[in-house]
Amino acid sequence: MAITPVGMKRITPELVCPAGSLPALKSAVENGADCVYIGFRDGTNARNFPGLNFSTDEARQAVDYAHDANAKLFLALNTYPKPDQWQAGVRAIDLAAQLKVDALIVADPGLMRYASQNYPELRLHLSVQGSATNHLALDYYKRHFNIQRAVLPRVLSLSQVRRVALEAPVEIEVFGFGSLCIMVEGRCALSSYVTGKSPNASGVCSPAEAVRWEKQGDHLCSRLNGVLIDEFSEHEQAGYPTLCKGRYRVNDSVYYALEEPTSLNVLEILPELMQIGVSAIKVEGRQRSPAYVAGVTRTLRSAIDACINNPEEYQVQPSWMRDLDKVAEGQCHTLGAYHRPWQ
Amino acid sequence: MKLSLGPLLYFWERDVVQSFYQSISKSPVDIVYLGEAVCSKRRNLKLDDWLIIADMLDAAGKEVVLTSLALFEAESELGLLKRICGNGRYPVEANDMAAVSLLEDQSPFIVGPHINTYNPSTLALLSESGARRWVMPVELGGETLKQLQQARPDNIETEVFVYGRLPLAFSARCYTARAQNLPKDHCQFCCASYPDGLLLKTRDARSFLTLNGIQTQSASIYNLIYQVPELVSLGVDVLRISPQSEGTLETIDAFYHAMHSEVNGNRKPIEDWQIVDYEFCNGYWYGQEGMLWKRTDEYKNLESALNR
Numbered sequence: 201m202a203i204t205p206v207g208m209k210r211i212t213p214e215l216v217c218p219a220g221s222l223p224a225l226k227s228a229v230e231n232g233a234d235c236v237y238i239g240f241r242d243g244t245n246a247r248n249f250p251g252l253n254f255s256t257d258e259a260r261q262a263v264d265y266a267h268d269a270n271a272k273l274f275l276a277l278n279t280y281p282k283p284d285q286w287q288a289g290v291r292a293i294d295l296a297a298q299l300k301v302d303a304l305i306v307a308d309p310g311l312m313r314y315a316s317q318n319y320p321e322l323r324l325h326l327s328v329q330g331s332a333t334n335h336l337a338l339d340y341y342k343r344h345f346n347i348q349r350a351v352l353p354r355v356l357s358l359s360q361v362r363r364v365a366l367e368a369p370v371e372i373e374v375f376g377f378g379s380l381c382i383m384v385e386g387r388c389a390l391s392s393y394v395t396g397k398s399p400n401a402s403g404v405c406s407p408a409e410a411v412r413w414e415k416q417g418d419h420l421c422s423r424l425n426g427v428l429i430d431e432f433s434e435h436e437q438a439g440y441p442t443l444c445k446g447r448y449r450v451n452d453s454v455y456y457a458l459e460e461p462t463s464l465n466v467l468e469i470l471p472e473l474m475q476i477g478v479s480a481i482k483v484e485g486r487q488r489s490p491a492y493v494a495g496v497t498r499t500l501r502s503a504i505d506a507c508i509n510n511p512e513e514y515q516v517q518p519s520w521m522r523d524l525d526k527v528a529e530g531q532c533h534t535l536g537a538y539h540r541p542w543q
Numbered sequence: 544m545k546l547s548l549g550p551l552l553y554f555w556e557r558d559v560v561q562s563f564y565q566s567i568s569k570s571p572v573d574i575v576y577l578g579e580a581v582c583s584k585r586r587n588l589k590l591d592d593w594l595i596i597a598d599m600l601d602a603a604g605k606e607v608v609l610t611s612l613a614l615f616e617a618e619s620e621l622g623l624l625k626r627i628c629g630n631g632r633y634p635v636e637a638n639d640m641a642a643v644s645l646l647e648d649q650s651p652f653i654v655g656p657h658i659n660t661y662n663p664s665t666l667a668l669l670s671e672s673g674a675r676r677w678v679m680p681v682e683l684g685g686e687t688l689k690q691l692q693q694a695r696p697d698n699i700e701t702e703v704f705v706y707g708r709l710p711l712a713f714s715a716r717c718y719t720a721r722a723q724n725l726p727k728d729h730c731q732f733c734c735a736s737y738p739d740g741l742l743l744k745t746r747d748a749r750s751f752l753t754l755n756g757i758q759t760q761s762a763s764i765y766n767l768i769y770q771v772p773e774l775v776s777l778g779v780d781v782l783r784i785s786p787q788s789e790g791t792l793e794t795i796d797a798f799y800h801a802m803h804s805e806v807n808g809n810r811k812p813i814e815d816w817q818i819v820d821y822e823f824c825n826g827y828w829y830g831q832e833g834m835l836w837k838r839t840d841e842y843k844n845l846e847s848a849l850n851r
Contacts, residue, residue: 280659280661280662281661281662282661282687282690283663283687283690283691283694284690285662286662286663286664307659308659308661308662308665309659309664309665309668310661310663310664310665310666310667311664313664313668314664331639331640331659332640333614333615333616333639334615334616334621334639334641336615336621336624336641336642336644336645337615337639337640337643337644339644340640340643340644340647341640343644344668354715355614355616355713355714355715356616356715357616357715360616360617363618382714382715382716383712383713383714383759384613384614384712384713384714386659387613387614387657387659387712387713388711388712388713389680389682389709389711389712389833390711390712390759392682392832392833393682393709393711393761393827393832393833393834394832394833394834395832396826396830396831396832396833398682400659400661400680400682401682401683425832427745427749427751427834428745428746428747428749429745430746431746444712446745448743448744448745448746448751448752449743449745449746449748450722450741450742450743450744450754451722451741453722454746457718457721457722457743457754458714458716458718458759459716537715537716540726540728541726541728542715542716543715543716543717543726543727543728
């Protein structure tokens, strides 16, 4: 059993970047991604958006391109197939094995079992959608499917991440930048409650087809399947109605009752994450443009390299923050659950 | 078909909890899930207190199951989980793979609604690990249930959440504390002020969600009472009612009658069930948005009978 060295030893984490298209994949690789993750153009992954993702042929090109550039290519297969979606999931695994992707990112235990039984040489990563926040859960997946890595949900504080990494039987990957899911991934049905489609079952959250913009006087209202998510005055910038980032009324106050529109950004705690020994730092955003992928990859590459070269002197450069905030949801950032008071 | 009372999802005073379960001991539920599934900070009742209630219910002829958390963040929470799993007397409901990991090959367990059992392959895996019952995840509907029932292993029972506010999401953040401008670490147990959770409305005053600490629930009550005959024909073994601060005994009675009138071919009307003031939903059952309330003919008749 290969156990990644963790604990006090500083290791160099891989930078794992998103790509929803071949141009985005090239942007990631050219700007210093160690690994790029993609999904097929169907409901088998958690960014099932129109016009996004890869056909079989494009996925083959993606693998070739990444490997020629000495980068790794991961395939996200991270929805939970219902019985009538099962064959699509199985086909995606067969295809990923044929394409020789470097890892399959999976959430569903049934699919993990199929992959580990049929393709024991195929490296498995437990998706963030797998909701594993502790070493006991990871033990189960390691024992049954020999997973090699787990992506942690964005709900743990820094000290809790340290604890999991210390005891985990597998490598740990954490989110470093991107739109922030504030719920335990894989355990959130808010989107299907409102629209009938959820990340688990359909690979989407707050889908665009359910969004309606409405002018009411000088206010702009955003609705999701008829539910008022937010209302903006002329002076406010209107954001996409992701339903956990709307303004609602609780008791007598109207506020962002769950979370503000904001992005996760770990630049400030990069030395701590490296000291913990996380094996990879992940960027969210397969739905974003090649320009986003290029900019975020470039900035995180610079920051990680600076931290590796001289951890004691590491300082967040103002230009890094500026560049990241420009492309961040809500143009601002947070440490999210890593920072205990956020909770 | 049996009737179960799911775990209490809210934070009630200790004596309220105790007298609630005293009344449940005399109700017609067959199975009672006990313990904390939402927040590890809620310790009005310790494991030993829950076990005393468990023994009382066991003596009253109920099947008792100890539940467990759906989100583990701290090592101390895993320590308590180990104690729950090692209680030696009552089976455990696993709501996280941590519990499955501990219970596998040790003692038969129940797969709770927060473990994602979406297909026959996952169901078979959990059955082989020692699950003797599984609770369908709430976002799955009747058609998926039918397919899963056709493919399920022989030795596993199926339970369906049929009544209560839907547990939709969990977070690291406590939204009840946030509503009072308190950090979670100094929450002052403010969720105790909301025995059925804290209502969240949209800005146009529509009831939308319920904040229950780190859990987010629907504001509407999921209600499958009119689907009971269908649940029977699908071979579902257990129907789960989620405790509310008021009307739980009446709800239990209503479901009990709905279940048994089918057997006798003499359907007792549900008119005397005085809960139609609640907003209901059942969209998930139809494979649609969960918040939808599709009114069956029976419900429409009931409404007109009550002149609403």
